[in-house]
């Protein structure tokens with residue numbers, strides 16, 4: 050297995066500590082930016098970093114680059130079937146991104162051997178719907194990316210079913226050229242099911258930290274600034290509530306990962322958020338909370354162009370959900386449509 054090297058093992062030990070320990074105040078004092086891990090942890094991370102650097106062919110200009118990077122955080126419980134498409138997306142931009150993968154260890158997925166994904170798996174815990182485990186996994190990815198590379202400036206959460214809709218430079222430009230830098234996270238109020246979801250853990254459980262008027266919903270798939278990624282991993286006040294299990298009788302209203310991030314960021318820094326997601330999804334005829342799953346017969350240049358368009362002035366950068374069998378038609382469109390403006 051790709052992750053069994055001794056160097057990676059020491060990194061594993063560090064990140065498999067409960068997140069609560071990893072993010073203890075001693076490590077992430079609110080007064081010191083960026084976080085200062087203990088000396089032996091820094092050493093472990095430096096070893097991880099050197100191991101990953103030497104395993105890829107980076108030029109010396111890449112190594113000395115100080116340009117901000119995008120951290121791509123893949124949250125998955127099955128094979129990363131689209132890694133060849135992502136490699137095309139990443140190619141020739143190696144100094145401007147890092148990949149991190151959180152793979153549910155109870156699912157034995159194939160480790161992609163393509164350069165951007167090899168050795169990029171972080172120590173992970175099982176994940177399941179209707180539980181706070183998807184929040185934990187996203188927080189673990191954010192913590193790993195924050196500690197790994199101080200140049201990581203934006204943190205994009207994606208799944209194995211996500212695809213890029215635009216070339217890397219378009220994404221980089223639309224994130225990094227904003228003034229001021231904002232997070233792209235959907236933040237909605239006034240949704241019909243919001244109250245049922247608020248009381249999923251019990252009528253008064255969220256109080257006093259989260260009064261109902263401040264409770265929000267939004268897509269789990271976000272792109273956060275470094276400042277907001279730090280805000281999330283340091284948070285204990287709201288996490289204490291959102292990590293509580295839902296009542297058995299109210300499990301059909303239990304989607305913690307769609308509430309924690311939008312609620313936290315809208316309470317703490319609404320002006321720093323765009324309020325929308327960059328990941329397009331198709332909820333037409335959704336079944337059991339699952340959006341439309343595109344099959345290979347639906348993939349076309351027109352579909353890609355349609356999915357990019359929003360009702361506003363921005364373009365979507367990613368889309369989901371695509372079934373693994375879409376890889377071939379997507380690869381055929383990569384150079385002529387997806388990665389071409």
Ligand SMILES: *[C@@H]1O[C@H](CO)[C@@H](O)[C@H](O)[C@H]1NC(C)=O
Pocket residue numbers: 104105106164
């Ligand atoms: C690095 O480059 C060498 C020679 O060009 C090649 O054989 C090797 O596979 C490359 N390694 C990686 C990790 O891309």
Ligand SMILES: *[C@@H]1O[C@H](CO)[C@@H](O)[C@H](O)[C@H]1NC(C)=O
Pocket residue numbers: 331332333334341352355356
């Ligand atoms: C959304 O999904 C429906 C099927 O549920 C499909 O008919 C429609 O074409 C899809 N829309 C887009 C924009 O892909």
Ligand SMILES: *[C@@H]1O[C@H](CO)[C@@H](O)[C@H](O)[C@H]1NC(C)=O
Pocket residue numbers: 358359360
């Ligand atoms: C645009 O607005 C229409 C009407 O409100 C809505 O049905 C559609 O889903 C929206 N499209 C996107 C991409 O948000």
